[in-house]
Amino acid sequence: MAQEVTQELAQEILGDIDNFLFDCDGVLWDVKGPIEGSLETINKLKALGKRVCLVTNNSLKTRQKSVRKCQRLGYQICQDEMLCTSWIAAEYLRSINFTGKVYLVGPEDSMGAELDAVGIKHIGTEPEPAVIPSYADCLANLKLDPEVKCVLVGFDRQFNYMKMLRASSYLKNPDVLFLGTNPDHLLPVKSDEFCIPDTGCILSPLVLATGRQPTMMGKPSPNMFEVLRKVHGLDPSRCMMVGDRLDTDILFAKNCGMHSMLVLSGISTVEDVQSAGASDATKACPDFYAECLAAFGQFV
Amino acid sequence: MAQEVTQELAQEILGDIDNFLFDCDGVLWDVKGPIEGSLETINKLKALGKRVCLVTNNSLKTRQKSVRKCQRLGYQICQDEMLCTSWIAAEYLRSINFTGKVYLVGPEDSMGAELDAVGIKHIGTEPEPAVIPSYADCLANLKLDPEVKCVLVGFDRQFNYMKMLRASSYLKNPDVLFLGTNPDHLLPVKSDEFCIPDTGCILSPLVLATGRQPTMMGKPSPNMFEVLRKVHGLDPSRCMMVGDRLDTDILFAKNCGMHSMLVLSGISTVEDVQSAGASDATKACPDFYAECLAAFGQFV
Incomplete structure (x- = not known):
């Protein structure tokens, strides 16, 4: 109790x-x-x-930016005392000596920046076409990069059907790692009006499509x-x-x-x-x- | 057996x-x-x-277009013998005398056209901004229409985070109906390379975010x-x-x-x-x- x-x-x-x-x-x-x-x-x-x-x-900030936010609010925290999922994902891949490319479903300026900092190549944050008129266009846009060996998913406001399709297709190969920053269903925002999906909701279609479970970072x-x-x-x-x-x-x-x-x-x-x-x-x-x-x- | x-x-x-x-x-x-x-x-x-x-x-065609496809392939089928989920969803709403507006996650030219045919107003198929730079922009874009009394979800290649956010927010109101065309996880396409998410994958983040289950049409x-x-x-x-x-x-x-x-x-x-x-x-x-x-x- x-x-x-x-x-x-x-x-x-x-x-x-x-x-x-x-x-x-x-x-x-x-x-x-x-x-x-x-x-x-x-x-x-x-x-x-x-x-x-x-x-x-939260995967929307690098560790450095998270520390700066804390300091602005008066918290005296150094980088070693600040853990956030954008950094931990990069640190995890570095620790297992990952050498492939990452297909990133998440923000370039936080998760992308942390991967850059440890020298891990990544794709996925280029804008996708907003309108995909037909099934044929959909598959024509879907060139898979054979160097991708990991799909890393965080909170991505740019998430859309093409990203879902690409991520699921990469994950069809069981040798491609599947990492998620956090399983939270909703952002920690109390609201009577809005229901704000978090990373768990971006992961769920990939889990359903592939039958795989991500290794969770957070x-x-x-x-x-x-x-x-x-x-x-x-x-x-x-x-x-x-x-x-x-x-x-x-x-x-x-x-x-x-x-x-x-x-x-x-x-x-x-x-x-x-x-x-x-x-x-x-x-x-x-x-x-x-x-x-x-x-x-x-x-x- | x-x-x-x-x-x-x-x-x-x-x-x-x-x-x-x-x-x-x-x-x-x-x-x-x-x-x-x-x-x-x-x-x-x-x-x-x-x-x-x-x-x-399949929710990508109206009943009329489905019949025409069959006829092109030689099948002599009339409209009463052809059932597809875009039509059945509109027929379901008509049969319960639905009078509100529908927030539609699905194609305008099939699901939208079937709703039009039974005189049900709908929104949701206007293009969303492809890039949503910040959380504040996200919520600023999120004006909810109080006339919406149903969220109807089909196979939508235009699905993205803003649609997920809008649909989940409408569904926060328990008086808003939640309908899905079909629960299929994957399109019926055999492919060694691609894994092609179907409507079940578009429904899953909404189910997770809201804790609600859709009434399934198909x-x-x-x-x-x-x-x-x-x-x-x-x-x-x-x-x-x-x-x-x-x-x-x-x-x-x-x-x-x-x-x-x-x-x-x-x-x-x-x-x-x-x-x-x-x-x-x-x-x-x-x-x-x-x-x-x-x-x-x-x-x-």
Whole structure:
């Protein structure tokens, strides 16, 4: 059972945990701007000598740009403490000595730039024709590049049928790797009017067409933690993941053996916490929860 | 257990069945042209006084254009004997006295034309911007029309992220109907090189984003048979569906209480027949199977 953070529990947490990992959207900021009291909480933790890392599934920024955004908002974070999926995908391919070309379904200026930085060639971000009048035109446009050995999919607002067709056709070859940045169905935006599909919705037609499942780079897959563990020598039993989603952040914590805290300033609700784990294996139950990060911060 | 058609079984079939329903792609023709002997088989059945109807999940043609294609290939079919999903969707909305506007994900010149023919207003087929530089531009482009009361999805080569976003946002309102022409994952094209996503792949991100399931117009849903039953007064126990796919054609037959025959000139294989029903409830086992339509026709 998840416990709501109290002064007493906060003191226990501070005794047990050396490293705090934070999700960004819904924890530090949301679509309206910074979430009140989050910066102060992070600064208090740093003043106590705790290591702070940020772990985001967002693939729209390079690691460098993510660090700059944090710094603009007052967060003193260095590149080694910032993990984002555009960078982790490039780092993953570098670590396995990937030598082919990548067919990229994702933004050139973030995912493309991170691939460039590790010297991996990629195609896919050139504009596709907006109107494809016939089936014959469709196939005539579909020249496959035999050097492509990986399809990498992130959040791509330029996604369209031709990209779906190309990506599925590359993936027909079982030797072509299939990587996805993150499985999230919806962007972390609360809206009564709009329903904003995220990367999971761009991956789903490819999964259906090919019968293949992508290797996931972001939360809840443990890839991101592996990189942190290597760089900083982290012991997961001394780490706590703080996030706003049971299906990514809290499940990530469980998958990596970390402690976890849900904040209610984003997607998941206290009702979700109560039903988590019991009925739905895709949503993990956190160890602790708090209204927002500041509700924990008041006890730090 | 499915039985391969023999002379003896063919005579039994001809005794029991008055109405033969045929799928088109993979049965009458394929991407290379007419399938040898299919036309002759249909003509023999008609000469014996059997009723012949064609039932296709293809949403790229109006019913009128589908009939014209058949006639060009020699099939003497009238409009009442031709069922296609572009027409059935419009017919379905007409039959429930739908008065709102449709947000259409599908071709203007087939699905749009069929909606026009029954006087149903629709939007969605205007070109979307090919490049959406930012999140803010994305939402600025997203003015929702309050008159839209149905999202209708067919095979749309113009499908892109903006359409996904719009359709999902309309579907956030539970009063907005969600209709799909057909659940097929792949077009019925055998290719070693290409993997060509069909309507099921266009529906899947909408299902994931909204948590809703579409009401399906085409096979294997019984909607299409209901229309035939009304128009021609068909008794399903005197009907046989002949198709090339276990998951659409043969399942459609089971769902409607018809007899069924699989032909091996399209998607499903004799190995699929052997494993059908046992391990996978989405694939029904046919009563009979034959190499191709002509393999049955030789006994007619």
